[in-house]
Amino acid sequence: MKAWVLHDINDLRWEERNLPAPGEGWVRVRVIAAGVCGSDLPRIFQTGAHRMPLVPGHEFAGEVDLVGAGVEGLARGQRVSVFPLIPCRKCGPCRMGHVEMCRDYDYVGSRRDGAFAEFVTIPAWNLLKLPDNVSDEAGAMMEPLSVAVHAMRTGTGSGSQELPKEATVAVCGLGPIGFALILFLMQRGYRNLYLIGNKDFQKNRAVSLGIPEERFFDSRQGDAASWLYEMTGGTDLFFECTGRNEALSIGVEGAGPAGRIVLVGNPHGNMALDRQIYWKILRNQLSLSGIWNSFYNGTPEDDWHYAMGLLQSGQIKPESLITHRYALSELDRALSVMQDSGQDHCKVMLI
Ligand SMILES: [Zn+2]
Ligand SMILES: [Zn+2]
Structure with missing residues (x-):
């Protein structure tokens, strides 16, 4: 597959990578839409990521491509949005059900490989099914919307x-x-x-x-x-x-x-x-x-279900916030728009 790989600070390359395989309880998702976040700029150009080489990108929607062992209720082709934080499930906040404050979390696109690639693997627990009337772009905006x-x-x-x-x-x-x-x-x-x-x-x-x-x-x-x-x-x-x-x-x-x-x-x-x-x-x-991240526990009470409910009923139309659209292979162009303070932009989307 093709992916944008951050090798070092300010060293981002579009290159060929092995297709990741989903382990037990995990799913491989084909990325359809991915938002570029303001936090991706310092990660790519100034500070680097926690681990490199790394594929950035944490705001995305896609469709299930392959399910790992033990995954139920998710079939190939199912459209999904993704909660990008993978909690440790052992620390105090995790035990309280507030994984957004997890003391030892993993995170798609900043600590492990993310969505600026054709495929990404993620635990089934982190997936939300996208209703038919919610667009891929809206699905890719679920993370910032939930924040x-x-x-x-x-x-x-x-x-x-x-x-x-x-x-x-x-x-x-x-x-x-x-x-x-x-x-x-x-x-x-x-x-x-x-x-x-x-x-x-x-x-x-x-x-x-x-x-x-x-x-x-x-x-x-x-x-x-x-x-x-x-x-x-x-x-x-x-x-x-x-x-x-x-x-x-x-x-x-x-x-x-x-x-x-x-x-x-x-x-x-x-x-x-x-x-x-x-x-x-x-x-x-x-x-x-x-506030930090968003509240997600997989029940209707969490921030993700609150946002999804309003997308599904058409009461929130986030696509209006998208000002720029590029292909995945054009991430470099998307980033230069966001770096240029003279360029008016709101949400920049790879689709
Ligand atoms: Zn973000
Ligand atoms: Zn934890």
Whole structure:
């Protein structure tokens, strides 16, 4: 088979590899669609992966090609989406059913070979069947969509603790996860949304989703924290999706009393807060929560089934977030689009 293999930092090659064979309980999947994630850029060009050589790619959908021994209920040709984390099943979080916090996990596309290849092997437990009316592209977006669901549920809470629908909610950082969050928040009934981005096309995209133009602030054009506080009178819920100091500060300064802040973005460097910003966390009794990956336990309660249910009923249409499509063999072109800050892009898909 053909695969993109990362041999070293900034050494990614399109080459011939042996077809992987699925072991007991595992399945070989033929990759049909694979999303390129923002986290693939530093992995390929700056830091390298945990193990190399490695085939990157962790957001994908495909069809079952070959099932290993002991696998039931999955036939060749079954379309599937894939939860990319393979838990150890022994550590504390795994025993609690929260494998997203597993202490010793394996991960398709960062720790073991992933989806930028024609075929990949994965445990049957990690597969979700794709309903007929859910596209391959939507299936390939299940991972980032589920991360957005995880962030939303963490921020809005549930049951009697659920944030009222009239609450003011801000999303800072409008990449694929930020926009996916907006889709899920709107579907959930939150209408007082405030967006902070830094590109004109993000504003156009927000307007096309029905967000009033004046609810979008371009952080290149002034003090986003003052804007946010003036617009909302103090935000009830703020999603930080950039991993930058400035954005975290905007969240704290823009927050109202007892405001909630959800930290979603991977940090670009050390995160530090000015003293007067830190004071506001104390004085406003803010809650800061981190999220990591998404909640998956194979039951209807998990984030993946939540997202899949909304795809199946047509209430979330994530294909609108795709701005670029390339063939698998054109991954190099896809990466150069994402590296070029002058190029407007949201989700970049190999299909
Ligand atoms: Zn990702
Ligand atoms: Zn574990």
